[in-house]
Amino acid sequence: MVDTVLYFENDPASRYTMIRSVKNRFGATGEMGVFAMTGSGFREVRNPSAIFLSRDTLTEPGSVVSIAWEGSRALLVEMQALVADGGGGYPKRVAQGVEQNRLSLLLAVLQRHGDVQLGPEDVFVNVVGGLKIAETAVDLPTLLSVVSSFRDRPCREGLVSFGEVGLAGEVRPVRYGEERIAAAAKQGFSCAIVPRANAPRKVPAGIEVIPVSRIREAVDAAF
DSSP: OOSEEEEEEEOTTOSEEEEEEEEETTSOSSOEEEEEEETTEEEEOSOHHHHHOOTTTTTSTTEEEEEEEETTEEEEEEEEEEEEOOSSSSOOEEEESSOHHHHHHHHHHHHHHSOOOOTTOEEEEEETTSOOOOSGGGHHHHHHHHHHHHHTOOOOTTEEEOOEEOTTSBEEOOTTHHHHHHHHHHTTOOEEEEEGGGOOSSOOTTOEEEEESBHHHHHHHHO
């Protein structure tokens, strides 16, 4: 009999380690803690969002901040995309930190419903910090980062985004929408593109919420 099962995840190039609970007899599963290895052992990182965001790269094309939900906390992560000329007849679709098949599906939706023709372009997507995000809330920021890189234009300053994207090009709501927006406001972001169904009745101070229903609306609002 096992009371708790914990997974340790880390990037060899990083000093941070993520610990996830996948089984817990006496508490919630899916919780995640971030720790830094020091000379005296592991030390808790109380604000994980700060270590996964680089303010220097957020103004560059191909970078969009998303708000993932890990266990019982909101986690701000940077989604990066690179769209480059393909060298062969088969364009590459490479994803690190998000599901490979999901990326291919999202790119097909973007071309069909977003009027963005990637054609033979190679597309690379990465979640900064070595994180692995399984939820669909990063669909919308993933596509926005791809469009940003493809157009070689940065998204508007202070932008965060979340939302699931359906096959018909609709932007669908995700759980804990208000909590995600509040977390973004606390980190100093000034604009959030979110599913229309996740728009809060009372917007936190210091942040503008832009509700969208379609992927085209989100692309227009991001630039």
